[in-house]
Amino acid sequence: MDLVEFFTSNFGEVLFKTRQHFVLVAVSSGIATAIGVPMGIAVVKWKTLRGPILGLANVLQTIPSLALFGFLIPLPFIGGIGARTAIVALIVYGLLPIVRNTYTGITGVDPAVKDAAVGMGMTSSQLLWLVELPLALPIMVAGIRIATVIGVGVATIAALIGAGGLGDFIFRGVSMVDNTVILAGAIPAALMALTADGALHLVEKRLDWRGRGRA
Amino acid sequence: MSEENLAGVEPVVTFAGASYSINGRLLVGPLDFAVSRGETVVFLGESGSGKTTTLRLINGLIHPTEGTVSVNGRQTSAWDGVQLRRNIGYVIQESGLLPHLTVNKNVGLVPKLKGWTPAEIARRVKEMLELVGLSPGDFGDRYPHQLSGGQRQRVGVARALAADPPLLLCDEPFGALDPATRRALQREFKELAHRLDKTVVFVTHDVREALLLGDRVIVLEAGRVRFTGSPQEFSTSDVPAVQAMLGDSWTS
Numbered sequence: 043m044d045l046v047e048f049f050t051s052n053f054g055e056v057l058f059k060t061r062q063h064f065v066l067v068a069v070s071s072g073i074a075t076a077i078g079v080p081m082g083i084a085v086v087k088w089k090t091l092r093g094p095i096l097g098l099a100n101v102l103q104t105i106p107s108l109a110l111f112g113f114l115i116p117l118p119f120i121g122g123i124g125a126r127t128a129i130v131a132l133i134v135y136g137l138l139p140i141v142r143n144t145y146t147g148i149t150g151v152d153p154a155v156k157d158a159a160v161g162m163g164m165t166s167s168q169l170l171w172l173v174e175l176p177l178a179l180p181i182m183v184a185g186i187r188i189a190t191v192i193g194v195g196v197a198t199i200a201a202l203i204g205a206g207g208l209g210d211f212i213f214r215g216v217s218m219v220d221n222t223v224i225l226a227g228a229i230p231a232a233l234m235a236l237t238a239d240g241a242l243h244l245v246e247k248r249l250d251w252r253g254r255g256r257a
Numbered sequence: 258m259s260e261e262n263l264a265g266v267e268p269v270v271t272f273a274g275a276s277y278s279i280n281g282r283l284l285v286g287p288l289d290f291a292v293s294r295g296e297t298v299v300f301l302g303e304s305g306s307g308k309t310t311t312l313r314l315i316n317g318l319i320h321p322t323e324g325t326v327s328v329n330g331r332q333t334s335a336w337d338g339v340q341l342r343r344n345i346g347y348v349i350q351e352s353g354l355l356p357h358l359t360v361n362k363n364v365g366l367v368p369k370l371k372g373w374t375p376a377e378i379a380r381r382v383k384e385m386l387e388l389v390g391l392s393p394g395d396f397g398d399r400y401p402h403q404l405s406g407g408q409r410q411r412v413g414v415a416r417a418l419a420a421d422p423p424l425l426l427c428d429e430p431f432g433a434l435d436p437a438t439r440r441a442l443q444r445e446f447k448e449l450a451h452r453l454d455k456t457v458v459f460v461t462h463d464v465r466e467a468l469l470l471g472d473r474v475i476v477l478e479a480g481r482v483r484f485t486g487s488p489q490e491f492s493t494s495d496v497p498a499v500q501a502m503l504g505d506s507w508t509s
Contacts, residue, residue: 158353161316161426162367162416163343176357251357255400 045229048222056211060230062125063207066200067193067234070129074136074193075186081137082144082182083170096145099138107196110134111203128197128205135196136189143185147178180250187242194235198227208234268293269424269456270315274324276480277310285310285480287324294423297450297457299471301464301502307480308460312426315458317341328424343371346417346425346455350433353413354401360386360412361397367420385415388449407438414446418453425450427459431466443469464502468492476502 049056081099085092105113110131114121120130151174159173175182201209211227214220247253268291276286285307292298300308313319314326317338326333328341347353354363364385365378373381386393389411401409410430417425430446431439447470450457461467467474468488476484476491476498483498484491491499 152356154349154353155355157318158347158349159355160318161342161347161349161353163339163341163370165339168370173355251400252402254357255359255398255403 045222045225048226052226056226056230059206059208059210059227060234062205063194063197063209063231064234066125066128066132066197066205066207067190067238070132070197071136071186071190071193073129074133074140074189077133078137078140078185078189079144079182082141083148085141085145086148092145095141099141102134103138105134107131107135107199108202111199115203123204125200125205127203128200128207131200132193132196136193139185139188139192140182141185143188144178144182147181147185148174150181151177177251180246183242183246183249187239187246190238190242191235194231194238198231269329270458271327271330272314272324273327275314275321275326276323277307277314277319278322283480285314285477286321288482290475290485292456292458294456295454296472297447297459297470298473298475299467300458300460300475300477301462301467302460302477303462305479306477308462308477309428310480311477312428312458312460315424316345316347316426343367343420344422344424346420346422347428348410348413348417348425348430349428350430354409354416356401359398359400360391360404361393363401363412364416364419366416371420381419382415385419386412388418389415390445391415405438406434407442410434410442414442414449418449418455423456425455425457427457429461432461432463439466446470464505 081095085095111127114127114131115123121127155177156169156173159169164172197205197207198209198212201207201213208227208231212224212231215223215225215227270292272288272290274287274289276288277284278286288311290298300311302308310319314321314333315328317328317333317336320326320334328336328345333341355366358366361379361382364382368378368381382397383393386396391408391411396404396408396412401412404412413430417427431442434442443466449455457470459467459470468491471488474484474486474488474491475482476496478498484494484496486494492503494500
């Protein structure tokens, strides 16, 4: 059976799996951002947290994804079989690039600019909200972009623990030794990764002051 | 919070045996001087002489490790640092503008921090840009990176003046400009500070700038005061540090 034929005769299922996949990635990237950005800010503001948090995020990143899914299954509340466990694992993978880029973005702000802002009478929270975060935003978004693209790939493995998504086609194709079915999962996943990458790259550029005010 | 006002009391800035050390190493001091209202005092010295440290002692970014620094009769350590700084204009080298904000937003920043209404801020920003010779219509919506060095420095001066602070601190504001632009801005700045009756503490390594702008010149070398006097006294001084600077200024 060739690919075009597979897509036309299974259009509904492809759409359904793609949507499942998208929800897994969108929800986990959203939550990873909501956790990772404050963690990144905390790491900048409290130096003692820097080693432990960045270290932990680094270690979590090194756990093979398959093993991480395995570890999570027996855990109460966050574990088990299904999408919830997959989302927890995807958040764990997304954290490092987001925390690290938030930290790098804020600490990379020109000290002379910060000095001027404080010299004009900004409080430390005004410095954060009016100067540091706006200037760090493009780098923070780059971190979210990396986390999301990684998430699209890792989410294919989540099919193994019953989370659904495009991984279902890939694993089905592997067990049937049928490349067409593998591609039915792999191609939409690759397109999703490219689209997310391109869209977030645009956001990143729009937020960068270097491009502002150009006609 | 009560509005702090620096105007009306003399002297505006007083250093009494003030020095600043870090890890036992003296960066500047001991300094003993007073700046009276409307006066321009220029600190002249090489980089590392303690000029910038002296400015940071005035706006409370650092506090003296010995002696006291007072602004408007009150020690800087007794001020709320944020309130103190909002009442002092601060002009620094070109990177001091916030790169992600337009000229209008940069100039209106301190009034905004002080809680002015948008209409008051807009009116004041327009007035300030005209004061420094920039057309509000042409420049207001531009970003700092779309301006020349001289234009950026004009915006920096407009921003420092926006909340009408009686005291201005200037940290080599014209250092990065080409000589012709620098001379023009120095003259305009002098005229402006005089007309608006501002008290100014200015630091520079440029002897000609110091002599042009200063009512009084204080020479710093490795954190220590080597000379204090008027530009006329400076030109005829036999202090070795001054002699060396005068010699250099002819060859540069």
